[in-house]
Amino acid sequence: MNAPKFKASDYKSDVDPIWCPGCGDFHVLMSISKALVELGRPPQDVAVVSGIGCSSRIPAYTNCYGFHGVHGRSLAVAAGLKVSRPDLTVMVMSGDGDGFSIGGNHFLHACRRNVDMTYVVMDNRVYGMTKGQPSPTTEPDWDSALSPGGTGLSPFHPLVIALASGANFVAREFSGNIKATTKTLVEAVNHPGFSFVEILSPCVTFRPDEKEWKNTVHSASVEGTDDPARAARRIMTDDGMNTGILYRGKRKPYGAKVSDEIGDLAPLEAAFEV
Amino acid sequence: MTQTDQRLENVSFAIVGTGGAGAITAGSILQEAAGRAGWYGYLTRSVGPQIRGGEAAALVRLATRPVECMTKEFDILVALDWKNADRFITEMPVSANGLVVADPQAGAVPSAITSAQIATRECALGDLVKEIPGGRASMIAVGIVAQLIGLSLDSLMEVVAEKLASKGAAVIASGRAGIEAGMAQAKEYDNDFALKPAPEKSDPRWLISGNEAVGLGALKGGVRFAAAYPITPATEVLEYLAPSLASIGGALVQAEDELSSINMIIGASYGGRPSITATSGPGLALMMESLGLAAAAEVPIVVVDVMRCGPSTGIATKSEQSDLNIAVYGFHGDVPHVVVAPLGVGDCIFTTQWAVHMAEHLQTPVIVLSDQSIGQARALIERPADVAFIANRKTYQPAPEQVEAGQKYDRYALCADGISPMAIPGVPGGQYTADGLAHSVRGLPSSKPSDQKDQMDKRHAKIEGFNFGNHWGLSEGDADTVIVTWGSLTGPAREAIATLKDEGTDVRLVTLRQISPFPTKALENALQGARRVLVVEQSHSGQFYRHLRAHTTMPFEIRQLNREGPYLIGPDEIRAHIRDWKCS
Numbered sequence: 001m002n003a004p005k006f007k008a009s010d011y012k013s014d015v016d017p018i019w020c021p022g023c024g025d026f027h028v029l030m031s032i033s034k035a036l037v038e039l040g041r042p043p044q045d046v047a048v049v050s051g052i053g054c055s056s057r058i059p060a061y062t063n064c065y066g067f068h069g070v071h072g073r074s075l076a077v078a079a080g081l082k083v084s085r086p087d088l089t090v091m092v093m094s095g096d097g098d099g100f101s102i103g104g105n106h107f108l109h110a111c112r113r114n115v116d117m118t119y120v121v122m123d124n125r126v127y128g129m130t131k132g133q134p135s136p137t138t139e140p141d142w143d144s145a146l147s148p149g150g151t152g153l154s155p156f157h158p159l160v161i162a163l164a165s166g167a168n169f170v171a172r173e174f175s176g177n178i179k180a181t182t183k184t185l186v187e188a189v190n191h192p193g194f195s196f197v198e199i200l201s202p203c204v205t206f207r208p209d210e211k212e213w214k215n216t217v218h219s220a221s222v223e224g225t226d227d228p229a230r231a232a233r234r235i236m237t238d239d240g241m242n243t244g245i246l247y248r249g250k251r252k253p254y255g256a257k258v259s260d261e262i263g264d265l266a267p268l269e270a271a272f273e274v
Numbered sequence: 275m276t277q278t279d280q281r282l283e284n285v286s287f288a289i290v291g292t293g294g295a296g297a298i299t300a301g302s303i304l305q306e307a308a309g310r311a312g313w314y315g316y317l318t319r320s321v322g323p324q325i326r327g328g329e330a331a332a333l334v335r336l337a338t339r340p341v342e343c344m345t346k347e348f349d350i351l352v353a354l355d356w357k358n359a360d361r362f363i364t365e366m367p368v369s370a371n372g373l374v375v376a377d378p379q380a381g382a383v384p385s386a387i388t389s390a391q392i393a394t395r396e397c398a399l400g401d402l403v404k405e406i407p408g409g410r411a412s413m414i415a416v417g418i419v420a421q422l423i424g425l426s427l428d429s430l431m432e433v434v435a436e437k438l439a440s441k442g443a444a445v446i447a448s449g450r451a452g453i454e455a456g457m458a459q460a461k462e463y464d465n466d467f468a469l470k471p472a473p474e475k476s477d478p479r480w481l482i483s484g485n486e487a488v489g490l491g492a493l494k495g496g497v498r499f500a501a502a503y504p505i506t507p508a509t510e511v512l513e514y515l516a517p518s519l520a521s522i523g524g525a526l527v528q529a530e531d532e533l534s535s536i537n538m539i540i541g542a543s544y545g546g547r548p549s550i551t552a553t554s555g556p557g558l559a560l561m562m563e564s565l566g567l568a569a570a571a572e573v574p575i576v577v578v579d580v581m582r583c584g585p586s587t588g589i590a591t592k593s594e595q596s597d598l599n600i601a602v603y604g605f606h607g608d609v610p611h612v613v614v615a616p617l618g619v620g621d622c623i624f625t626t627q628w629a630v631h632m633a634e635h636l637q638t639p640v641i642v643l644s645d646q647s648i649g650q651a652r653a654l655i656e657r658p659a660d661v662a663f664i665a666n667r668k669t670y671q672p673a674p675e676q677v678e679a680g681q682k683y684d685r686y687a688l689c690a691d692g693i694s695p696m697a698i699p700g701v702p703g704g705q706y707t708a709d710g711l712a713h714s715v716r717g718l719p720s721s722k723p724s725d726q727k728d729q730m731d732k733r734h735a736k737i738e739g740f741n742f743g744n745h746w747g748l749s750e751g752d753a754d755t756v757i758v759t760w761g762s763l764t765g766p767a768r769e770a771i772a773t774l775k776d777e778g779t780d781v782r783l784v785t786l787r788q789i790s791p792f793p794t795k796a797l798e799n800a801l802q803g804a805r806r807v808l809v810v811e812q813s814h815s816g817q818f819y820r821h822l823r824a825h826t827t828m829p830f831e832i833r834q835l836n837r838e839g840p841y842l843i844g845p846d847e848i849r850a851h852i853r854d855w856k857c858s
Contacts, residue, residue, distance in 0.1 A: 274478055
């Protein structure tokens, strides 16, 4: 194997993260850098796109091209970017509020559209930046000032929804497992089409109970499948702590793209002549 | 003794029928044939909300000189049937001395359009159709109108043969038989609406709708990417761009909603591709947050709003000029940006091309306020002049040795004109994060008061220092009575002024293409010597009038002609206001 062209520090900026000490997102940032080393993509050819929330702060912590947009719309920004610049590696960073609540509709259609990019959602089952409100993946009885006694709502199941909507690659990892997460991210980027990686990333401040995740996650005992029906059964029946690549699809990625060549406008103008 | 030419400078006709009966096709064939012969013309459609089976009418005006709006009354009305006529017939009154042609078997002529002066010709369309294999009443209507206004069979058949080429020779032959039958019928009428001969032309006329013209202007400006969410009356912009962009190596993506389409074009533009989307009021409302992001992150984009009657869902198929406030003032925070409005169908090309140029040069959003009245109108115009505006973004291109030395890149560096070079992904050493958060010169999140002030000043300077040239609008004439208007009402105002001149009343026209930033100096110059000013706009609350008053001192006697849609303010209404004022 050739020596890596870049080292992890080549992908990191000199900006200090705003995250709380112990936040799972630190580990995710490390895994992303390591995955990019393994992928060997020059930092200037990678774009990291995000919305709003703790996890969405990642672009400025990388040394790649970054885009930190409005709440919930990162997948749309990324789709426009990838279609117009197919030469770039596009990674989207989101959280359970940004990605599944305000950005929920875009999630469905990004899976359907199957643009070749990687969607990483750091799921901590809470709105951390606004100081502890329930998100779509929060348990129904989780008590908070905004929803005293809990929301009473069934949690959203991101992996099932991704699969049902047409995502071409579905995986779950735990932020603390840097080696496994790195490997999965490399595969996700290399897999054609829309790759979805949910990373369980504890919020130690508002969900101290999630510190236990390191003891409850377990890696999938079987290899990922390319059969959506089998993948669906496995995802539906697991305990939500099952990590690894769960589905590798074979759908053709979205086709439209902008080329560098600019065609002649004369025929378009001539069409208006009578 | 010389005989005066009694033929008309101007003729207008309506062909009405149930949706799907072919009224719109008939009007289009007549307009295109007239264009080939060298006449000018304007076609609008009146359609109901039903997708099929509702009412449909083609309203066509042909003339010996360029026309930019429909007439209030019609010389000829041909009814293929009278189904649902009550819903729209008041929109197309027949002029005194006009002619109504209808099949008696289709029912009585609605009382709303009958009067002692208006002649009615019974034409058994239904029976005539039965005699022609594959015959259609709409083609008979084409023949009737053509005979009355003086269009030849040959010129019509050129168009018919092209339009129906894919349907085969039998269909074309039946079209011809229908036209001939209609012409034979109309020869029996003693009414004559013959147009004067068309002026000589060197170039072919163009036949283009405002929505297509917006699309073409975008492409001429260098647009490479569009994102689309369908909405009436803007969809044709997107439907024009989809195949056109693909044909020149660009791309259009259909988005899941307007929140997505605006963010897709922001992403594409961040990637270095000039980008556009088109929508109408409800879509623009959804886009406002992200338009602010494009301004803060300094990503150039163009958003075209083809305005319709609001508020809320309003009347999707009818026009208004009531999105001025949201386009200019609808942002949270202070957002320097540009708003422009095309002055007619043909000007949609220029204005959109200019908008792309400005967005790219200023690295900021530009909103184009078109509207249904010009977007969905199809005009015969002279070939538009080519203009040099093209996307030309100032980009960051560090030398390899600068990259090697690890030179830091300040994406939002402070500079005199505020326009800092933008790095395009893929360029080594240009990596930065575009951010909607308040940021430092490097683009890093910052809540420091000095960074907030510097970046606000920087973005403001871009707009403040820009040379808008003489494209702010138009000033025609120097009379002390002035009509001030904007965008799509330019054509109707100009026509009102032309007819007032024939009556011996001189009126000046001042119309604005540049809505924001407000061209205060240019407008004040244009209003030198004014005494009476009539402000004309299609808005119930007078949004344009308030906008004017906010930005200029107007020490004149001022009146307003402003009201909501769906009835368009036309030349007659404007003329009546001026006449009343003169008498008072």
